[in-house]
Amino acid sequence: MEKVIYQAKKPLQGTVVTPGDKSISHRSVMFAAIAEGTSEITGFLRGQDCLSTISCMRQLGVKIEETEDKIIVHGKGVHGLTEPKEILDVGNSGTTIRLLSGILAGQPFASMLIGDDSIAKRPMRRVTGPLKMMNATIDGRDYANLTPIAIRGGSLQGMSYVSPVASAQVKSAILLAGLYANGTTTVAEPHKSRDHTERMLQAFGVDVTSSELSASIQGGQKLTATNVHVPGDVSSATFMLVAAAIVPDSDVTLTNVGLNPTRSGIIDVLERMGASLTFSNEKTVGGEPVADIRIRYQELTSTTVEGAEIPRLIDEIPAIALLATQAKGTTVIKDAEELKVKETNRIDTVVLQLQKLGASIEATDDGMIIHGGESLHGGSAESYHDHRIGMTMALAGLISENPVSVSGTDAIAVSYPNFFTHLEELQGDS
Ligand SMILES: O=C(O)C1=C[C@@H](OP(=O)(O)O)[C@@H](O)[C@H](O)C1
Numbered sequence: 001m002e003k004v005i006y007q008a009k010k011p012l013q014g015t016v017v018t019p020g021d022k023s024i025s026h027r028s029v030m031f032a033a034i035a036e037g038t039s040e041i042t043g044f045l046r047g048q049d050c051l052s053t054i055s056c057m058r059q060l061g062v063k064i065e066e067t068e069d070k071i072i073v074h075g076k077g078v079h080g081l082t083e084p085k086e087i088l089d090v091g092n093s094g095t096t097i098r099l100l101s102g103i104l105a106g107q108p109f110a111s112m113l114i115g116d117d118s119i120a121k122r123p124m125r126r127v128t129g130p131l132k133m134m135n136a137t138i139d140g141r142d143y144a145n146l147t148p149i150a151i152r153g154g155s156l157q158g159m160s161y162v163s164p165v166a167s168a169q170v171k172s173a174i175l176l177a178g179l180y181a182n183g184t185t186t187v188a189e190p191h192k193s194r195d196h197t198e199r200m201l202q203a204f205g206v207d208v209t210s211s212e213l214s215a216s217i218q219g220g221q222k223l224t225a226t227n228v229h230v231p232g233d234v235s236s237a238t239f240m241l242v243a244a245a246i247v248p249d250s251d252v253t254l255t256n257v258g259l260n261p262t263r264s265g266i267i268d269v270l271e272r273m274g275a276s277l278t279f280s281n282e283k284t285v286g287g288e289p290v291a292d293i294r295i296r297y298q299e300l301t302s303t304t305v306e307g308a309e310i311p312r313l314i315d316e317i318p319a320i321a322l323l324a325t326q327a328k329g330t331t332v333i334k335d336a337e338e339l340k341v342k343e344t345n346r347i348d349t350v351v352l353q354l355q356k357l358g359a360s361i362e363a364t365d366d367g368m369i370i371h372g373g374e375s376l377h378g379g380s381a382e383s384y385h386d387h388r389i390g391m392t393m394a395l396a397g398l399i400s401e402n403p404v405s406v407s408g409t410d411a412i413a414v415s416y417p418n419f420f421t422h423l424e425e426l427q428g429d430s
């Protein structure tokens, strides 16, 4: 699908109800599926990725009902999943394949996992390697690095693993396998990654101990069903925050935004760049801090994004790159090699597409350098079927001198199905 966006700096005004958090939605269904009893999930994100998780869990024998306002999961208990008759298709979702691999490593049956063309290129050894060390039998292309991946699990041994990457998908897969393992399983990481797994396992009654850079779980614990309220996704809110931050005279409020400190790097970046943000309605929802955020347009200055901040905003970097094109000075993003193994190589795709629209931006080995303060001329851009690239390019159309036509916008439904509706509402066009 192709969309042409041309709003010639028309201000954005109004309120958006932030869509449910993708990371938390995945976990809610997976954990409820292996819990004892029935869990109800509200605020669930009905994006393509989370729907892939639902369909995989159904193939593993879990009854999941979908009503207008909730997902009802009839948990089977830690040992109640059944061998799937068909291949499990995770679609475009890295979170589904990696977290599910951790659960499947604990099952005494065989499962096969595949996904789309993007998943077929993403590295799985970071998860299959440690799971094999715990005793799971796993194979796949390139020695269990690429899909299709086949897992036969059971009889796992706990271990202490030092992950070379700060990845919540790696940490979560190992902790989930640890539920099925003898003894204690510990994962340490170089920087703190998002901690939704640790928080939500606790809500399901599991004892997980965490320190700043590690988390441990004792095998043999059970999960008890609980209702989950999924907060709004700060990664989706980011696109509306960035839109308001770059279009003069905008004044936008995002409600119910999840502000878990392991995810809120974008807020720190916006504040450093001089954005005007105010917070209200601060509360805790489902063990996660949330607030409403009001953003009013203000001129921005450049910043540097690096180090421990990177995992706290990894999915927001495409949008930050666009933001930086409109900020005075040179913005540097470094230590972000992980961008190369997302839905696309997001260093290459962001840089190339923003260059095409007239931005002064260059790629580096571990990030990018953006010379800001110039307007974009517009033109055509592609999403490469990467939802976050598609949304970033669409926002470029709000501030370009000429229209921006973006191809492959259907990919946006992976994480933000209402993206264009929300934008139109803020422009007063709906
Ligand atoms: O655990 C999660 O829900 C996620 C972790 C991050 O990936 P990594 O674990 O690869 O850093 C992030 O990019 C992804 O969108 C969601």
Ligand SMILES: C=C(OP(=O)(O)O)C(=O)O
Residues within 6 Å of the ligand: 022, 049, 092, 093, 094, 095, 096, 315, 342, 343, 388, 415
């Ligand atoms: C990287 C992402 O997701 P996943 O790894 O689940 O595909 C993302 O949503 O930007």
